[in-house]
Amino acid sequence: MRLELGTFPVTRLAVGSPTGWSGGQLTVDPARLARLVLEDSRIRDVRVDLVEPGEDARIIHVRDVIEPRVKVMGPGHAYPGICGHPPDSVGEGVTFRFSGLGVLVASEVLPHIRRAVSAATDSLIDMSGPGAVTVYSTLRYVALTLVTQPDLELAEWNDGLRRAGHRVADDLASSLRGLEPPEPRIFSLAPPQAPLPRVVHVHTLNASMVPDIGTGVYGFTPHALPMLLHPNEILDGAIAGDMVVGYPGKCTWLHVNNPVLTALYARHSKDVEWVGSIIARTRWGALREKQLSAYQTVKLAQMLHAQGALVTWNHGGNDLIEVMLTIQGLEKAGIKTAFLTIESDIKVVKLSRELAETGSDEPPLLFSVPEADAIVSTGTLAPGEVLPRVSRVIGGDSLVFDQERPDARTPAAGVLDLEALSGAYSPIFGHFDNYGLGRQSYYDY
Amino acid sequence: MLRVGHYINQFFAGIGGEQSANLTPQGRDGPVGPGRALHLLLKDTGAVVSTLICGDSFFNERAAEARTAVRAWMEEIRPDLVIAGPAFAAGRYGVACAEVCRQAAELDIAAVTGMHPENPGLLVHKQAYVVPTGDSAADLARALNVMLPLGQKLASRVPVGPAAVEGYLPRGVRRPGARGEIGAERAIAMLVAKLTAQPFQTEIPVDKYEAVPPAPPIADLRHATIAVVTTGAVVPRGNPDHLKRCSETRWAQYTLAGRDRLSSDEFECVHGGFFNLMASENPNLVLPLDVLRDLQREGKIGNLLDTYFTTTGNDQRLIDCKRNGAEIAAAVQSAGVDGVLLVAT
Structure with a gap:
């Protein structure tokens, strides 16, 4: 499977017509994008904003970020299996993409959905200042603030928002057809000339217990037994997030920009032979299900003759049980593991010295097995200070920090002391670095 | 000097x-x-x-x-x-x-x-x-x-x-700090080192678990007073104390007096760590009052405390878990309880 990925870096956004990319500048026609979005009757209103890194701006009610990608040659559609895209296997041919750009969907959670889905939390992105701690503060955005019909059921609300986002992303990416990409790159898992240790990426992904939502593979979200993906499928958008849950590891932009894939490709044919990514779903309800998923993952790795496994996960608490059972099983089968993980910094919303220090009162991992002897920690992204007042707010005007008190609203433009407002859960979009984009970690003292 | x-x-x-x-x-x-x-x-x-x-x-x-x-x-x-x-x-x-x-x-x-x-x-x-x-x-x-x-x-x-x-042994304190490479590159580097028998150092040493000695068994359940404690966040409908769906720091107590089972008109489940719809439709799935009343009628347990104790276990800090556990234990003890049914989710 050979994929040519043509990258068009975006270094400037401008309003104008027609839509197009030239020399790093992306010209966007907001009226055209608004018309496209409003073709769906589930969307009542849309506002299109352009947002740049470093701006004195806060984006709120962030539901997902999508990197515009388009298949210009080869089978299938970028982001297959969702928004009506066919489920044809992707990963071959030529795909064009914008780097440094996201189509951001912002929409306030409907009250009945907030009541029903605890993970449908409010989130925010600060584009500068002490809250600009994640990769999402470094991107340029075409931000859509959407108002939907008020009575949409969960699945319809998710689909309506997602189609709006992907419609716009498709439209922007389509403008690249016929251009010469400034940064072309070939991705293939051609076997190395001399034998190298065979490594599998065990790519565990949370599956939501709420039907129809959460991270999907080719749009398929329910719990399922493990499957094998070629990394090029992931680069073509085979793993995509929803518009509902607020947890960081489900963002659609993140999965096509997963630094683990980049790091493994950089080592392929040099230090290791990468044999693919096993997708294993997590957050099963029963121990036997957790065990079955772990054991089948190990078996697939054995059938691939893997000698090593790089294990990642993207969300959860009890999910860690099946992740750890998988690590234990792999090690017992003689497959050496390294595990890339966040720490329990879910408890650290503001990085005061006392709250940042974990270990003595808080184990860094909720659950572990003794076989997990090679772990990389992606530390904490909690800001060290309260978030200051901002002059521009995109996505709405107030935030709900406590799902159980939806009427307690905080003005979004003001000073936000996240520790006081949010307790132990950070509302910063992408506040966990699940895949090691950054250098932050923890040290034992 | x-x-x-x-x-x-x-x-x-x-x-x-x-x-x-x-x-x-x-x-x-x-x-x-x-x-x-x-x-x-x-x-x-x-x-x-x-x-x-x-x-x-x-x-x-x-x-x-x-x-x-x-x-x-x-x-x-x-x-x-x-x-x-x-x-x-x-x-x-x-x-x-x-x-x-x-x-x-x-x-x-x-x-x-x-x-x-x-x-x-x-x-x-x-x-x-x-x-x-x-x-x-x-x-x-x-x-x-x-x-x-x-x-x-x-x-x-x-x-x-x-x-x-x-060159000293970890003191149970972890502090944030940056490392030379990004996390993804460190992870594959660590795996390569492990595969080629080169030295490597885990960034999260895994602790062994602390064993909790079990309490001695109750000699005669037929004369024992039992209390129910749950981390499953079953609360009176409307969630009067606004128990959080995750990262709760408190516990709450509510009455079971005069009830034969928990009805969904009166109780609900607000735990955010699982799909709680079924538990809200039938709270007895998490807090099995129906079965406990049967056991009481059959004389298999002596008495059931009229108060139950609850918190949301989901993503609770260990420091809060320990405090909540100690406080609930003290409350149960002062109520003269002989045994507790701890229902987790």
């Missing part, structure tokens, strides 16, 4: 082995035994001004007296730095050295000890700066060469770096 106080046991003082282990604490001017090597290492930067010697049995069996003696010695000598041991694999000596470090910390005096990583002394005072050593005095010179520079750093109040950099 750095004033160093040195703590050693009877054996290293050359007084004797097990037969002298009851030796009472006694101070000596200047260095004794391994303190002489320490003294030489200090060169002209300082001196071992006093040595406290105590028998290992004395220190462990008459702990209060030993602590008082250690404290009196430090208050008299006012050292800038206390060096304890190293104790190597000697368990009672390790416990004494850790206790000496604790006393020093309480007086705000810098202190370092050395022990084998399996010495039980490590459990006494986790915050102590402990340099890992071999299991015998054969490692003395090397150990002192690590202990002294660390102690000098602590005494000069220069911030001390991470355990792996400075």
Whole structure:
């Protein structure tokens, strides 16, 4: 499977017509994008904003970020299996993409959905200042603030928002057809000339217990037994997030920009032979299900003759049980593991010295097995200070920090002391670095 | 001039082995035994001004007296730095050295000890700066060469770096800090090192789990009073105390009086860690009042406490778990309960 990925870096956004990319500048026609979005009757209103890194701006009610990608040659559609895209296997041919750009969907959670889905939390992105701690503060955005019909059921609300986002992303990416990409790159898992240790990426992904939502593979979200993906499928958008849950590891932009894939490709044919990514779903309800998923993952790795496994996960608490059972099983089968993980910094919303220090009162991992002897920690992204007042707010005007008190609203433009407002859960979009984009970690003292 | 106080046991003082282990604490001017090597290492930067010697049995069996003696010695000598041991694999000596470090910390005096990583002394005072050593005095010179520079750093109040950099054992404290490469690259580098038998160091050492001894069984359930405690966040409908769906810090208690089962008109489940619709439609799935009432009627349990206790277990900080657990246990105990049915989710 050979994929040519043509990258068009975006270094400037401008309003104008027609839509197009030239020399790093992306010209966007907001009226055209608004018309496209409003073709769906589930969307009542849309506002299109352009947002740049470093701006004195806060984006709120962030539901997902999508990197515009388009298949210009080869089978299938970028982001297959969702928004009506066919489920044809992707990963071959030529795909064009914008780097440094996201189509951001912002929409306030409907009250009945907030009541029903605890993970449908409010989130925010600060584009500068002490809250600009994640990769999402470094991107340029075409931000859509959407108002939907008020009575949409969960699945319809998710689909309506997602189609709006992907419609716009498709439209922007389509403008690249016929251009010469400034940064072309070939991705293939051609076997190395001399034998190298065979490594599998065990790519565990949370599956939501709420039907129809959460991270999907080719749009398929329910719990399922493990499957094998070629990394090029992931680069073509085979793993995509929803518009509902607020947890960081489900963002659609993140999965096509997963630094683990980049790091493994950089080592392929040099230090290791990468044999693919096993997708294993997590957050099963029963121990036997957790065990079955772990054991089948190990078996697939054995059938691939893997000698090593790089294990990642993207969300959860009890999910860690099946992740750890998988690590234990792999090690017992003689497959050496390294595990890339966040720490329990879910408890650290503001990085005061006392709250940042974990270990003595808080184990860094909720659950572990003794076989997990090679772990990389992606530390904490909690800001060290309260978030200051901002002059521009995109996505709405107030935030709900406590799902159980939806009427307690905080003005979004003001000073936000996240520790006081949010307790132990950070509302910063992408506040966990699940895949090691950054250098932050923890040290034992 | 750095004033160093040195703590050693009877054996290293050359007084004797097990037969002298009851030796009472006694101070000596200047260095004794391994303190002489320490003294030489200090060169002209300082001196071992006093040595406290105590028998290992004395220190462990008459702990209060030993602590008082250690404290009196430090208050008299006012050292800038206390060096304890190293104790190597000697368990009672390790416990004494850790206790000496604790006393020093309480007086705000810098202190370092050395022990084998399996010495039980490590459990006494986790915050102590402990340099890992071999299991015998054969490692003395090397150990002192690590202990002294660390102690000098602590005494000069220069911030001390991470355990792996400075050469001490992790003290149960983790602090954020950046590393050379991004996380994804470190992970594959660690895997490659492991696959090719090169050295690597995990960034999260995995702790063994603490075993909780079970309470003795109830002799006769038919005469016992049972209470229900759940981390499943079953609350009266409307969630009057606004129990959070995750990361809760509190617990709450509600009445079961006069009810045969929990109806969905009166109760709901607000736990956010699982799809709680079924539990809200039938709260007895999480808090099995229906079955408990049956058992009560059948005489299989004596009595059921009219109050139940609940919190949201989902993503609760350990520090809050411990406090909530202790508070609920105290409430249950004062209600004269013999046994608790703890329903998790």
